[in-house]
Amino acid sequence: MAKIRYTYNSETCKYEPLIVSPKAAGRKIINFLGVSFIVGSIGLAYFNSKFPNLDETLQAAENQKFKTEWKVLLMQLERTSEQLSKLEQNDDHNYRVILDLDPLDITQREAGVGGREKESAFIENPFIKTAYERSEKIKNRLDIEAQSxxxxxxxxxxxxxxxxxxxxxxxxxxxxxxxLHTIFGLRLHPKHGDMRPHNGLDFTAPTGTPVYATGDGKVQMAYFSATYGNVIYINHDFQFETRYAHLNRYIVKDGDKIKRGQIIGYVGDTGTSVGSHLHYEVLYSGNPVNPINFFQRDLNNKEYEKLIELGSRSVSSLD
Ligand SMILES: [Zn+2]
Structure with missing residues (x-):
């Protein structure tokens, strides 16, 4: 049951029921709501300024986590870059030096393969952009290293x-x-009796002694020549050729592929020769060079000493 409020009437000296008109009541309600709204807004603003809301708190925590993970990612990229640097240094200062190749300069290494548009252009987040660009740099260096x-x-x-x-x-x-007749160059020809160039070395050995190819190559010619007798020409590529003359016989034919150490014929005394021996020539770029400089493989010190001991520097050769 609604309470009835009373008010004192000084004219009648009586307490009379208080009658509030609807208009006055409406004004009071509006006033009350207005004041409540203002007080509420001030309170909310104060609260918001002092205490961030839950969404913001969660967002801040998320950002912090992102930053930490981003730093871990950068560290990992840095470690990868350092490892790659070691590989590049090994490449430049060891592998390329051994193989007589010039080291790659730093601008070549950092330039990458080139001609590629910057894929990071569409990335807006600065943190992701930084990490992406660093990883792209590493990838470019890896491309160069792979080419190297x-x-x-x-x-x-x-x-x-x-x-x-x-x-x-x-x-x-x-x-x-x-x-071994080590004379190379001008000498008295044993048959013609005049001074002529001798473009090889003469190895004296019994007829039938095996003759070995001195490097891998291909038989250019194997035939009988009036001066060289039975002779084999081998092309070794890389501008090298060898010739094996005065053979008793040869066991290879034109176009045969030859391996170093393979028997290709036997010592003889054919052509303009004055005794059983092998005339051996080495040519580089078409010019005869002294074969004595090409025996380093499979020849130990003792064998080399024997070779020199057998060497003869007489003015004549055997062909
Ligand atoms: Zn000779």
């Missing part, structure tokens, strides 16, 4: 082929060698 490794591999294969092809052993086993 490919070049090293190709150069190594080329050098291996060159080392295998280069004339590098004696064409006759030292045990069967009785004398």
């Amino acid at each position: 490794m490919k070049q090293l591999k190709e150069e190594l294969e080329r050098k291996e082929k060159m080392w295998a092809s280069r004339p590098a052993i004696q064409p006759i086993d030292n045990k069967q060698l009785t004398r």
Whole structure:
């Protein structure tokens, strides 16, 4: 039951029921609501300024976590970069030096493969952009390093082929060698009796002694020549050729592929020769060079001493 409020009437000296008109009541309610709204707004603003809301608190925690993870990612990228630097240094100062290749300069290494648009352009977040650009730099350096490794591999294969092809052993086993005529250049020709260039070395050995190819290559010609007798020409590529003359016989034919140490014929005395021996020539770029500089492979000190001991510097040769 609603309470009835009373008010004192001084004219009638009585307490009379208080009658509030609807208009007055409405004004009071509006006033009350207005004051409540103002007080509430001030209170809320104060609360918000002092205490962040839950969403903001969660967002801040999330940001902090993101920053920590971002730093871990940068550290990992830094470690990868350091490891790559070690590999690059090894490449430049060891592998490339061994293979006579120039080191790559730093601008080459940092330039990357080039011609690629910056993929990071569309990334707006500065943290992600930084990490992405660092990882892209590492990727570019890896691309260059991969190219360098490919070049090293190709150069190594080329050098291996060159080392295998280069004339590098004696064409006759030292045990069967009785004398070596080391004269190279102008000499008295034993048959013609005049001074003529001698473009090789003469290995004196019994007829039938095996003759070995001194490097990998291909038989260019194997035929009978009036001066060289039975002779074999081998092309070793890399501008090297060898010739084996006055053979008793040869056991290879034009176009045969030859490995170093393979028997290709036997010592004889054919052509313009004055005794059983092998005339051996080495040519570089088409010019005869002294073969004595090409016996380093498979020749130990003792064998080399024997070779020199057998050497003769007489003014004549055997062909
Ligand atoms: Zn000779």
